[in-house]
Amino acid sequence: MPPEHRFPHYHSFAHRAANWLGFSYDETSPEWVHPVMHLVLLLAPALLAISAARLLGRAVHLRLARSTSRPVTHTTVSIIGLDRNLISHILQTTRRQQFFLLFLSLSLLPVLYLSLELPKQIVNNVLSKSHAPLSLLGYNLTATQHLAVLSGVFLLAITLNGVGKYLLNVLKGRLAERCLRRLRLLIYCHWRKQIGQPRKSELPQILGPEAEPIGGFAADLVALPVTQGGTLLTILLFMFIQDPILGAAALTVLPLQLFLLPYLQRILNRLSRERI
Template sequence: MSLMDRYHVLVHDVSALFGYDYNDTTPDWVHPFIHLILVLAPGLLIGVALYLVLRGILRLWSRPAKPVARMNHVRGLDAGLFSSVLRYTRRQQAQMIMLSLLALPILYLTLELPKQIVNNALESATFPVEVLGQSLDQVIFLLLLCGLYLLSISLNGLIKYTLNVFKGYMAERFLRRFRLLIYRRWRSDAEASEQSEIVPILAQEVEPIGGFAAEVLTLPVLQGGTLFTILLFMFIQDPILGAAALTVLPIQLILLPKLQRRVNTLSRIRIKEVRDLGRQLSEQLRERQGASSGLSAAGASFKALEQVRRRIFRLKFFIKALNNFLTALTPFLFYSLGGYFVIEGRITLGALVAVLAAHKDFSAPLKELFRYYQALEDTRIRYQEITTFFAGTPPRMEEQQSAGVHRLAIRRPPEHALSQT
């Protein structure tokens, strides 16, 4: 048996595991779809996952140990972003995770009920039906299912609204604490207090960190759970269509992170350009330079900042366009292959409609997870830039002598300044 024959036997065996009789009577145009969905795409996905895991392990293994002195750039903040966020929001993060998990079974109901409406209330001919001992005709049964669907989407929206409001409150509270800690460090440092970069740091650069603090655990739990729930629903309707939803995922995992790393590099350059601009304007105010020389220096900074932001815009919108195109390829498989399965009688029309509706929701959490990765990298860069801002300006001697007292004061701040809500 040749290698190609063995490959075809493998495809037949995998197709049989998914409950599809893939044989010579199957139309020729279905064959490449089966090969792509059941063999090629899963193999590529497994390879990409192994590569990412090995790369992460190698990075952790080769990462040099951070010097202990870097832990105190801003007292009250840890060297890592995650540890600093969890240090002050651990209880609130646990509450939001529980609320996120509560939304997942309700989400599954919003996916299942439309299929029940199409199959059992519209296309079924077995009426009246018994529900909890009550005999219901077709119209009443339809209204009952529609009412349950309305209740499920209302509960789902209420949970998401409550979660978003909670996240906003927690983000603002962490942001206030973060600004106050940086401000205290700046005021206690004789050399740093003369640097004008503190203004954009406190006003602009800390804003994304506060927003990310509210999503550091909740977003991957909620959106990852949503993604898993939708995939589970699609696999229950038909395993092949569920596997088809993962066809373009390996390409997204390969291309999008590489493009995002280029955006991160440009974001770091943009932060430095903004700080340089603030330093130039501060020097002009102190030295009272002439209008022509000051305008020339400021114009050069404005132009450099514009060019960096243009490059960031081009890359960000290219990533968005590429992700939208790859996401739109999967419905093509659903309409063609899923429609053929409906004609064959393998799945019902209601199941296909439900899978299409579920995939429409499937792209949203996937985009949110990619956005989370982008925000994670960008926020981590901002956090490192802020914490290393004070690296070259050590605290004064009297502050070092009372470090233990100040550390306790920061961990238990005054009620009027850093009260927990």
């Protein structure tokens, strides 16, 4: 018995979803279209929702476990000016720089979308045989002039994108150095106030290699998720605007990544702890 007869509601829902997205198929379509549409429109979104709910539940569970865990019995060192929460300390000391990084990261997203849209406009509207004259500032542009204008705008968009990424990296480097300078100064002042200055040999190790990753983390705290997540959302938005089915097909790889990457990350963390 064909699947559409065994699961009529499931099959009809896939057809309605495809029609709503502007893609229609029926029994005359190739056989491979039906399972692909079911995977793209039903199975992949369901797995994505389950994966997101699983990750959210795990994050809430870890948060509750940390808040309800018993306090640590060993003595912790308190340094004046250094918050016990690293993220809170970074946001308090670099709030202004983080705002500039956030603004610059968000400003790159429209330029990215423009760099994706312009090649499509050049191919579909300028290089096609059915090119219509374009009126710009009262002047009628020919196909060659239209191509030159769009190519210039495309070159400008790519240049702005490159300059924006360069400025973003420069600001991230400055933020990392300032955060490290403040952190090292606090640690050094705390060490100088100790009686007898014990363990003098450990101070260069703490101020050098052990504190270095904190600067990179401070620089990427806001800029990295906004840049990477915004790039992903911008590309998905562009794909959904061009063809909703193509955008839905691009989302089918996310459930596999959400299942596989946390598992691999836990293995990497375990090996890192064993090495340390």
